Amino acid sequence: MDHISFIQNTLDLSTPFKERFWQLANGTQVIWHSRGVVEFIPHLDFDSHCAVVLSSGIHGNETSPIELLDTIIEDIQSGELSLSHPCLFIYGHPTATHQHTRFIDTNLNRLFSHHQIPNDSMLEMALANRLMKSVDAFFTKHNTKEKWHLDLHCAIRSSQHYTFAIHPHNHHYKRSESLLEFLSRSKIEACLFSEAPASTFSWYSAEYYGAHAATVELGKVSRMGENDLTQLSEFNEALRNMISCADYFEQESLDSTLIEYQVTRSIMKQSDHFTFDFPTDLANFTQFNENDLLATDEGIQYIAQPGGESVVFPNAKVENGHRACLLVQKIEKTKTQ
Known part of the structure; x- marks a missing residue:
C-alpha cells in the first residue's frame, strides 16, 4: 500500500476515517488506528526494550511539531528511516488547527486526568478520552522495560529559552536521568521540574505508566507551512536517532548544557x-x-x-x-x- 500523508489524512475532516493496516517493504507494520493516531511496529520489535509515544497538535495552532513529526513519518514510510522501537504518533486536535486556534471549547491539555465522564457538549473531552485510550492500548501492547512520551508543543509568546521542557511530577520518579540525557543531547535549552501533579498529556503517561515523559516547547506558534524547521534541526536529529538506534542511550554522554528550573x-x-x-x-x-x-x-x-x-x-x-x-x-x- 502506498504511504499516506499523516497531515493530509488527519486534516481531511470531510472524509470519514477508516482504520488501516499495512506493511512496509522493510517489514515494519503500520496501523492507522484513528484520525491522527498511527502506530509503527518495526520488524524486530521483539528485540526492543523501549516503546515511544510522540504527540503533537494537542493545541491546534502549535503547528511546527506537527510538521516535524510528519517529516519523520514520511521517512519511515519511504524506508529512509528504520525504527528500532515501536512508535505511536499522535496529531491531537485537527479541528482546532482548521480554525487556527488552540482549542474549541476548553484547553485539551488540562483534561488528561484519567478517563473522563463523556461530555457530548465539549469536543476536547471526547478527544482526551480517545487519546488516553490510544496510549493505554499502546503501552499495554508494548509492555517494554522503558516507555517514553514526548508531547511536542510551541509557545504562544517569545521566550528567553527558544526551546524548553517540562518534567512532570509523578509517583514513579523525581528525576528521569534518561529524559534529561535526551534533552541535553537534543540541545533543548532548559527543563522545568513541576511541583505538583497535573492533568497534561505527558503527565498522564508518566503517572500511569512510569514513562520518561515531558512536554517539550519548540519555538513559537506559526501557521502551517510558515514554520522554519531548521531552527529545530538538532532536536529533529536527536529524536530520529533515539527511535532508530537500539543503542542510543549506550552511547557516550556529552557534558550537559541543560539549564534546570524548579517550578515554585x-x-x-x-x-x-x-x-x-x-x-x-x-x-x-x-x-x-x-x-x-x-x-x-x-x-x-x-x-x-x-x-x-x-x-x-x-x-x-x-x-x-x-x-x-x-x-x-x-x-x-x-x-x-
Missing part, C-alpha cells in the same frame, strides 16, 4: 478580575525580584517570593480555575548532584 508554584485564575502587573507580551522566563507585584485577583496580590521568580506561560485569558502562569527558580547544578 502556579498562579491560578480565580475570577474575571484577574490581571497581571506586567505587559501581555512579556517573554517567558522574565525574572522578577523579591516582592515585585506579579498579579492581582479580586483583591489578592501575588508577589515574587524570596530569591525572585521567573514567569513562564503567563496568560490572563485562561478560563477561571485554570493556571494563569508558572513561577520558577533556577536550580544550581551543585544542588542536584
